[in-house]
Amino acid sequence: MHLKKQVISWTKPLKGQHMFFISILLQLPLSAVLASWSVSYKPGYICVFERSSVDFTCSFKYPSSHTLKTTKWFKPKEYQKQDGSHEGIFVYNSKAAEIDKLYKNRTVYAKQDQNCSLQLQNVSKSDIGNYFFRLETNYYHGKYTGLGGIYLNVAVLPFRVTVTKQKVNGPIHEGDSVTLKCSTENCTPQQGPFAWFKNQLLLPQATGNVLRIASVSHNDFGNYSCGLKNSSTTSADEILLDVRYSPKNVEITISTSAKIEQGNSLTLICNSNANPAATNYTWFKIRDANISFIGFDSEFSIKAASQKDDGQYFCTAKNDMGSQNSMIVALKVEVPSHRHFFLTATAVFFFVIAVLLVLFGLSIRRKRITPKQQSTEQTPAVTVTEEIYENLRKSLESEESHTSPIYADLKLPSSTSERPCSNSQEGSAVIYSLLSYKE
Ligand SMILES: *[C@@H]1O[C@H](CO)[C@@H](O)[C@H](O)[C@H]1NC(C)=O
Ligand SMILES: *[C@@H]1O[C@H](CO)[C@@H](O)[C@H](O)[C@H]1NC(C)=O
Ligand SMILES: *[C@@H]1O[C@H](CO)[C@@H](O)[C@H](O)[C@H]1NC(C)=O
Ligand SMILES: *[C@@H]1O[C@H](CO)[C@@H](O)[C@H](O)[C@H]1NC(C)=O
Ligand SMILES: *[C@@H]1O[C@H](CO)[C@@H](O)[C@H](O)[C@H]1NC(C)=O
Numbered sequence: 001m002h003l004k005k006q007v008i009s010w011t012k013p014l015k016g017q018h019m020f021f022i023s024i025l026l027q028l029p030l031s032a033v034l035a036s037w038s039v040s041y042k043p044g045y046i047c048v049f050e051r052s053s054v055d056f057t058c059s060f061k062y063p064s065s066h067t068l069k070t071t072k073w074f075k076p077k078e079y080q081k082q083d084g085s086h087e088g089i090f091v092y093n094s095k096a097a098e099i100d101k102l103y104k105n106r107t108v109y110a111k112q113d114q115n116c117s118l119q120l121q122n123v124s125k126s127d128i129g130n131y132f133f134r135l136e137t138n139y140y141h142g143k144y145t146g147l148g149g150i151y152l153n154v155a156v157l158p159f160r161v162t163v164t165k166q167k168v169n170g171p172i173h174e175g176d177s178v179t180l181k182c183s184t185e186n187c188t189p190q191q192g193p194f195a196w197f198k199n200q201l202l203l204p205q206a207t208g209n210v211l212r213i214a215s216v217s218h219n220d221f222g223n224y225s226c227g228l229k230n231s232s233t234t235s236a237d238e239i240l241l242d243v244r245y246s247p248k249n250v251e252i253t254i255s256t257s258a259k260i261e262q263g264n265s266l267t268l269i270c271n272s273n274a275n276p277a278a279t280n281y282t283w284f285k286i287r288d289a290n291i292s293f294i295g296f297d298s299e300f301s302i303k304a305a306s307q308k309d310d311g312q313y314f315c316t317a318k319n320d321m322g323s324q325n326s327m328i329v330a331l332k333v334e335v336p337s338h339r340h341f342f343l344t345a346t347a348v349f350f351f352v353i354a355v356l357l358v359l360f361g362l363s364i365r366r367k368r369i370t371p372k373q374q375s376t377e378q379t380p381a382v383t384v385t386e387e388i389y390e391n392l393r394k395s396l397e398s399e400e401s402h403t404s405p406i407y408a409d410l411k412l413p414s415s416t417s418e419r420p421c422s423n424s425q426e427g428s429a430v431i432y433s434l435l436s437y438k439e
């Protein structure tokens, strides 16, 4: 089918073919004339950093019968036509006096046959615009401006980082695709290599002006900056890549003034890495295979630890993105041995005092009763009782701190016939220590 159509189209327009050849014949002299006049620019568009130099590469031709008189580079004024039909101001002119003061001493012209390349130095924002090359010969009509020209754009420093992602609205979440772009005002020269920094550290792999992260993770959270590698140009202001993520590395730290001992205060803190920071916490205690909620703050405090607080603890940290549990922390409240001893000693002391008071009360009753009931009986019994009492009083006064001798004295009067033994320190001490160990 295709082939047939082609055959038909070739055979049909005989008249048109003639016309075609005629038009070529007419055009030949004109194109020959045009071919002798030409200017070519390279490239048509340039973006350079301000304060740097730019090269306009340019070559030209003119009829060999002509003599070159004037060469010039011009820039149309802002309000003029930008197609090269208005000369505007002279950037370069073989008649030096014609050069605009804005460009004096800032250009280097090739000044070679058929080479119209121009270097423009210390470029600034005011240099933005179209540039054209024009040549004039000794002939009245020997004037030619290269069409198209070169458009110069000037990148104004400093660099800045912009972040774009697929979804326009809302924060950046883990898994999103994100693009960071290093750019300058007006345009960004495609010269490199670029340098990227994350929290002031160079990212060695990133050398383009675009840094693409296909799937962001919480590790990508941070401040980013960029600049030119091996250049003194200042790098961009940092921009925060604000990746939102659920709590990570949830762990419990224990803060206590001293050891985890009975009576000490201590605080369990639920730490986490989250963005935004975790707002909801839950504390759990495991004891005897029983999990119970114990708190909803980031901290769990115990004012005075006791063995009741023994157990395993863990916390859950939560933000809008999700939650995570901490590892389990086992808490064991120690009972210090010296305290144990002290408590026992105190208990013994009060016990002894109590017994003493009871006996003291009994002895007073006995003292009151005996004279009446046993008035006829022999006095020695009374004397013994009185002596015991006296002994007791003595020991109370003299050795209040030592409860032991009293104990020794008390034990003996059960048989009234025997006299209480003397205040033997050694013997009483043994009894005391025995008691204390029993408790
Ligand atoms: C250009 O340079 C010349 C000599 O180097 C100097 O005399 C002249 O003032 C300079 N012109 C401008 C506009 O800087
Ligand atoms: C034109 O002149 C420039 C500057 O002098 C030079 O770098 C370039 O190589 C020249 N081009 C040609 C084609 O000679
Ligand atoms: C470059 O131009 C700026 C003004 O645009 C000027 O302040 C600066 O001194 C110039 N630098 C050089 C090296 O000529
Ligand atoms: C990012 O920069 C800001 C402002 O300088 C600073 O407050 C913040 O701590 C930085 N963040 C990181 C992750 O370095
Ligand atoms: C987190 O805590 C806030 C304030 O206490 C409460 O309003 C919210 O419901 C809690 N969110 C969750 C998911 O528990």
Ligand SMILES: *[C@@H]1O[C@H](CO)[C@@H](O)[C@H](O)[C@H]1NC(C)=O
Pocket: 288, 290, 291, 292
């Ligand atoms: C678990 O603890 C709760 C509260 O502390 C208590 O009511 C419950 O009886 C306990 N269950 C078991 C099986 O120990």
